[in-house]
Amino acid sequence: MKTIEVIKKEYLDFSTEEAEKCKKQIQVLKQEDKEDEANLEKVKLNIYEIFETLIAASEKKVLNQKNMTEEEKATAFCEDFFGYFDKIPINWRINYEKAKEYNDVTQYVTEENKLFVAEQLKNQFSCIIK
DSSP, X not given: OOOHHHHHHHHHHHHHHHHHHHHHHHXXXXXXTOHHHHHHHHHHHHHHHXXXXXXXXXXXXXXXXXXXXXXXXXXXXXXXXXXXXXXXXXXXXXXXXXXXXXXXXXXXXXXXXXXXXXXXXHHHHHHHHO
């Protein structure tokens, strides 16, 4: 298994690249006076940043464990971080369903965007640790 440092670096390389794409797209959309589209890109950017913070939290939590081998730490790190992909989007899914129910297209698209990015990040993390 890869070390925590390698896993985290590969994940952050991907996440940072995607976040940079969002930042550039936000600027382009603002210049084109497409505020709604720019706001959706800001939502995506926020999700990338949230999970960047969470991967650091997972690392810190596991590195504080004293009686574990490096491989055990790496496994615990992956399990802990994966857990966030289930916990964090719970409210987004609820809001997504409510927005669909009430035909709130703006909220629906926003929550759908959040869920898409979280799933993209989860899939990427899964590929990194294989």
